[in-house]
Amino acid sequence: MGILNLTPDSFSDGGKFNNEKSALEHAGKLLKEGAEIIDIGPQSTRPNAEFLRADQEIERIGNVIALIKKEFPEALISLDTFYAETVKFGFNEGIDIINDISGGHYDNEMFDTAAETKLPYILMHVNPSYETMHDKIKFADITLSVNQYFSEKTAELLEKGVNDIILDPGFGFGKTVEDQMKMIDEVEFLGFEKFPLLIGISRKSFIYKPLGKSALDVNEETQKLHLEVLKQGAKILRVHDVAETKKTLMNFLEL
Template sequence: MGILNLTPDSFSDGGKFNDEKAALLQAEKMIKEGADFIDIGAQSTRPNAEFLSAKEEILRIGKTISLIKKEFPETLISLDTFYSEVVKFGFDEGIDVVNDISGGDFDENLLKTVAETKLPYILMHSNSSYEKMHEKIQYEDIIMSLNFEFPKKINELRKLGINDVIVDPGFGFGKTIENQYQMIDEVEHIGFGEFPLLIGISRKSFIYKPLGKLPTEINEETQSLHRKVLEKGAKILRVHDVAEARNLVGEL
């Protein structure tokens, strides 16, 4: 899953692809490098990022989704949003998957809207509100906490008719460095192994900050961790560096 940020303020590539032509060229590059999905996001979720309304997200996305679908109809597009209105817009433009960092907690109509579209849904674990999503919580056992929260949420999804679910443990969202390395070490136990698992560790601070490096300088370390989670059963890698991740997948 190649990351396409349509944002001026993302932590590692902000401003590079926030017009339709540049976005299409970047999508083409990632698809040629082997991306199966393009994950489009109009709102940065890094700490202290600018907060956008649903209307502003839609304006920022523009025709990017439909342009990519027209040029690359076989490529799946996931839309990274927590707004029901943006999901409706994305559905009309041709998205294939909803990627929601909020677990449906930031917009009371989000999950109902996903159910109406019948699209697959990526359920990510995060804190309960936009304002608190990066507050560090001291988990005694992060895997136990995830496996307490995920079944409750999945039961809610099933009641709404959302049955095609991918689980994302939410690296970088309200978790300590120790929590995140435990998640990697015990990734096969997340969600009791019942659902496809998406791992999004690309350019995350729990990797680069302890090393004193920049987000763009940790490709080797990231691929080593990617190898580990894939060998433990992860199904999808959400990445900035598609070619390197595709090469790794080809080796396994």
């Protein structure tokens, strides 16, 4: 899964792809490098990011989804939003996957909308409100806590008729460095092997800050972690550096 941020304020590539021409070019680059899914994000969820309403997200997306679908019909598109209204817009434009970082917490209509569209739904572990999204919580047992969350949320989704669920443990959201490294070590135990696991650690601060590096300078370290989670059963990697991750994936397949 290659990341296409349409935001002017994302932490590592803000403003680079927030017009139709550059967004289309970047989508083409990601696909050429080996991405199978393009994850379109109209709103940054980094700490202290600008908060957008659903209508502002939709305005920012504009024709980008339709243009990518027309130019690259083979591409799968996931839409990174926590608004049901944005999902409905995206569904009409041709998206293939809902990527909701909020686990339905930030919009009460999200699960119903996922059921109506019958699109695959990415369920991420996160703190229960937008305001506390990045508040660091020290969990007694991070793996147990994430699995309890997944158990409760997937039961709710299944009851509503959402059967195609992908799990995301939520690296970079309200977790200590220690807990995130513990999650890396225990990926094989996340999600009970019932649903595919998505791992999104690309350019996350728990990797680069302890090393005293920047988000753009930890590709080697990130690829080592990618290989580790692949060995433990991760099915989707959400990344900025598709070409390098493709090499990691090929190395994994040769093991």
